[in-house]
Amino acid sequence: xxxxxxxxxxxxxxxxxxxxxxPEGVDLVTGSELAAGEEVLNxxxxxxxxxxxxxxxxxxxxxxxxxxxxxxxxxxxxPLPRQAVLD
Numbered sequence: 001x002x003x004x005x006x007x008x009x010x011x012x013x014x015x016x017x018x019x020x021x022x023p024e025g026v027d028l029v030t031g032s033e034l035a036a037g038e039e040v041l042n043x044x045x046x047x048x049x050x051x052x053x054x055x056x057x058x059x060x061x062x063x064x065x066x067x068x069x070x071x072x073x074x075x076x077x078x079p080l081p082r083q084a085v086l087d
Contacts, residue, residue, distance in 0.1 A: 006042070011056070013064055015041035 003026050006019070016031025034040065044056060046065035053059050 007056070009040050009042035011044050011052075011058070011060065012041040013043065013046065013060070015043040017041070017043050 003019075006026060006028055009028070018029045018031070020027040020029060028040070028042065030040065044052065047055075048065060048067040049059045049063050052063070
């Protein structure tokens with residue numbers, strides 16, 4: 001889910017952050033100290049470009065977690081036994 005203002009931080013795949021839900025709201029805790037004026041980064045996790053675009057509206061370039069789904073289907077009448085392909 002998106003949390004107002006917390007979703008405005010830029011994503012970085014190596015940012016060490018923790019989101020803590022408290023009775024007062026949500027805290028974003030960084031895994032290291034930040035210097036004054038240093039950018040606070042968020043990490044949406046290792047997601048492919050398609051998921052980041054559809055869920056969050058951006059695509060990082062490059063994206064180390066990018067993936068491309070490949071679906072292979074065998075025709076029902078294929079003489080090659082299905083189990084041999086799955087092994």
